[in-house]
Amino acid sequence: MAGIYIHVPFCKKKCSYCDFHFSTTFAAYRERMLDTMHSELLLRKSELGDNSIESIYFGGGTPSLLLSNELHSFLTLIHTNFNGLDTAEITLEANPDDITEANCIAWKSIGINRLSIGLQSFRENDLTWMNRSHSALEAEQCVSIAQAAGFSNISVDLIYGLPDLSLEEWDAHIARVLGMGIQHISAYCLTVEKKTALYKLVSSGQLTPGGDDAQSEQFLHLTDRLTSHGFHHYEISNFGLPGLEAIHNSNYWKGVNYLGIGPSAHSYNGIERRWNMANNAKYMADFGQNETWFEQEILTSKERWNELLMTGLRTSWGVNLQDLFQIAAPTKDFEANLKGFEEKKWLVKTDTHVILTREGRLMADYIASELFM
Ligand code: SF4
Structure with missing residues (x-):
């Protein structure tokens, strides 16, 4: 897909x-x-x-x-x-x-x-x-x-x-x-x-x-x-x-691959993120002269962890813990923060996922940042 x-x-x-x-x-x-x-x-x-x-x-x-x-x-x-x-x-x-x-x-x-x-x-x-x-x-x-x-x-x-x-x-x-x-x-x-x-x-x-x-x-x-x-x-x-x-x-x-075409468009293939320059004249000129019209980065483990959390917490299906822990093992701080947010009823933890509650969604950015690597 x-x-x-x-x-x-x-x-x-x-x-x-x-x-x-x-x-x-x-x-x-x-x-x-x-x-x-x-x-x-x-x-x-x-x-x-x-x-x-x-x-x-x-x-x-x-x-x-x-x-x-x-x-x-x-x-x-x-x-x-x-x-x-x-x-x-x-x-x-x-x-x-x-x-x-x-x-x-x-x-x-x-x-x-x-x-x-x-x-x-x-x-x-x-x-x-x-x-x-x-x-x-x-x-x-x-x-x-x-x-x-x-x-x-x-x-x-x-x-x-x-x-x-x-x-x-x-x-x-x-x-x-x-x-x-x-x-x-x-x-x-x-x-x-x-x-x-x-x-x-x-x-x-x-x-x-x-x-x-x-x-x-x-x-x-x-x-x-x-x-x-x-x-x-x-x-x-x-x-x-x-x-x-x-x-x-x-x-x-969900982290599915996508190709972004045109000035400022982003692309992602699961490993690498790429973004075209946000300048119409430069995009056309550099593309025409076979110059690089984009920047790219290979995501580090830390970036993949943080991105999975940031995007997953925004969704109703939540963060898949198996996917997250394939990137890195959870730290004590992570477990403690998760428990704290659960006690505040900002999130629920199932056997497989972490999902924000109605109130937790108001705090999504804060919660994600506290769980970042
Ligand atoms: S300027 Fe207005 S119409 Fe154009 S992209 Fe922004 S919000 Fe959309």
């Missing part, structure tokens, strides 16, 4: 909170970028060996900015050069303003079978300070447009911990997405990253994100509301109807 991630490094606008890699001025080199990414895909096809491709994920950036024939050219290349695509989950990240009837029909016709839509908020004011390219009305309408075109596997992204977001308003956001009949929800706490416009807004006092208590309350409320509606809370930020959990993202957390 393996996955392919295609990073489309273009966006219409720069969202104020975003620190992903993208460019808003790409018209002049759009074609050259896509050609370079095609070449990278072909050059690296042997890296996945005979593995069957279980998932293809168009992320970014804003892949819904690509024309359907541009998306199709990637899929055709993958179909002709990789194995086992017939049942693959093929996801397109899409912004609400790109979701039109014509686009959805075209996406369906080329084989996209899952949409991940960045709704973020239904409050117009939030979308304004976020500098999103869509309106609250578009957030309301886009899902039904996609459903009418035949999409039956739709994920939406929401952000909580927003400035002045009351629990009642957050509950209303959740009720709205539940009413849309979607299959999957990813919810992220607003994070203020340095070098973003949001960082400036917050440091200058123009905007105050929700405090820790509000964030925790909104997270727990989300968990309770969605699980009571039959959603499986399978990863800290992700909820899916049973059988419709994201295959691509789940495979990241």
